[in-house]
Every structure is written in structure tokens, then in C-alpha cells.
Amino acid sequence: GAGVSQSPRYKVAKRGQDVALRCDPISGHVSLFWYQQALGQGPEFLTYFQNEAQLDKSGLPSDRFFAERPEGSVSTLKIQRTQQEDSAVYLCASSLDLAGGHTDTQYFGPGTRLTVL
Amino acid sequence: GQQVMQIPQYQHVQEGEDFTTYCNSSTTLSNIQWYKQRPGGHPVFLIQLVKSGEVKKQKRLTFQFGEAKKNSSLHITATQTTDVGTYFCAGPEAAGNKLTFGGGTRVLVKP
Numbered sequence A: 001g002a003g004v005s006q007s008p009r010y011k012v013a014k015r016g017q018d019v020a021l022r023c024d025p026i027s028g029h030v031s032l033f034w035y036q037q038a039l040g041q042g043p044e045f046l047t048y049f050q051n052e053a054q055l056d057k058s059g060l061p062s063d064r065f066f067a068e069r070p071e072g073s074v075s076t077l078k079i080q081r082t083q084q085e086d087s088a089v090y091l092c093a094s095s096l097d098l099a100g101g102h103t104d105t106q107y108f109g110p111g112t113r114l115t116v117l
Numbered sequence B: 001g002q003q004v005m006q007i008p009q010y011q012h013v014q015e016g017e018d019f020t021t022y023c024n025s026s027t028t029l030s031n032i033q034w035y036k037q038r039p040g041g042h043p044v045f046l047i048q049l050v051k052s053g054e055v056k057k058q059k060r061l062t063f064q065f066g067e068a069k070k071n072s073s074l075h076i077t078a079t080q081t082t083d084v085g086t087y088f089c090a091g092p093e094a095a096g097n098k099l100t101f102g103g104g105t106r107v108l109v110k111p
Helices: none
Strands: A005-007 A010-013 A019-024 A031-037 A044-050 A053-056 A065-068 A075-079 A088-095 A112-116 B004-007 B010-014 B019-025 B032-037 B044-049 B055-058 B061-065 B071-076 B085-092 B099-101 B105-110
Touching: A005 A088, A010 A019, A019 A088, A019 A112, A031 A075, A044 A065, A044 A075, A044 B099, A075 A088, B004 B085, B010 B019, B019 B085, B019 B105, B032 B071, B044 B055, B044 B061, B071 B085
Parallel strands: A010 A112, B010 B105
Antiparallel strands: A005 A019, A019 A075, A031 A044, A031 A088, A044 A053, A065 A075, A088 A112, B004 B019, B019 B071, B032 B044, B032 B085, B055 B061, B061 B071, B085 B099, B085 B105
């Protein structure tokens, strides 16, 4: 595809509901990242995959947050028992993961705006 | 953990004027990246600086990486309305590729 896609673009959930956010990375990109962006803030790291392996989940705010990438392509971020403080834009980014010491360019998707009522 | 700070938080600029936004890291960075996010949009990669003291230009935008690789700046000349948006700097954590973003500088242009 032309870029990273995310669905849904907007999600409204009642407090306590479970939600699932989908990310389709750029074809062939090895690395996939999830970030959370609160209003007026910079993106904050949640978790990182290299292919299907979740190498870092240190940014997940609680055990209600779960991410998977079972076949090393599409990824899903699931939030259980949503709370109002979970309201934010959830951004997915992918990168090619070239060998070498430089950090690869991360290409961001349009994000999913989650509103928890 | 690593912290990245940006100043100013807001920049109101008259169209045609120049301005500079600054980025400071609590730790030495292997590289620094800059992103632009238009209102309602997502971060879009602008540039990556790797070498100490490196300066790169993109048309009216000049990016600089500090000698100690702990700070960076973005200078925009002859600001245009198309420059409206939030500019983020970001640096990788010591291990892995995850990025720590600054809080951004929100640029508003007065025509």
C-alpha cells in the first residue's frame, strides 16, 4: 500500500467497554510501533514489534493494554475496560529496519481517535 | 528515562518573518529526527541528523544538531502559511528504535 493505514479513524466507547484498533503497516516493513498522543502533547511510545516478536512493551500504561502482530504484518492494539484517561489518538508507525546503527525513518498512520465517555 | 524538551511551546509568527525552535535532550543522542504534524494530521518525517554539529537545509528550513549531540534547532526563514503546524523533535532510546518525542512547538502564522 501507499502508506500506513489505521482503522477505525474514530472510535467512541463507553467506559468499561473493550476496543480493538487495527494497523496495516507499509508492506515489507519489519518494525511496527504504537504511540499514544494526548491532546496538545507529543506522541508517547507504547510498544514495538520486530516482525511478529514484541520486543518492547514498556510504554503500555496498564495490563488493560495488549498488542499483537501474529503474522508479522497487521497489528492490533486492544484496550480492555476502557477508562476516560484512555481517550487519546493512537498512532501506528512502521519502519523498514535497515541494518546499521542509524534509526530508521518511522512512517506514521493517520491515527485512531479514541473517545471514552 | 530520557527526556526531550522543546521551546517555545507556541510560536506566533508574522508571515514573512523568521523564527527558530529549540530541542534539548537529557541524554546524548545517536541521532535526532524532526517531524511536522499539521492540524488534524499525523506526524510526517522531515529529516534526520546524525553527526555532531551537522547542518541540513530543506528549502526555507535549516536543521542543526549540537556539538554535544544533546540539542537541536529548526530555523524557518520567510515563514509562509503552509508552515502552520506542530514541529516535533524526537530521539531514539539507547536501546532499540523507539523514539522519545518532545512536546512540540505549535506554529501559528499571521497573514
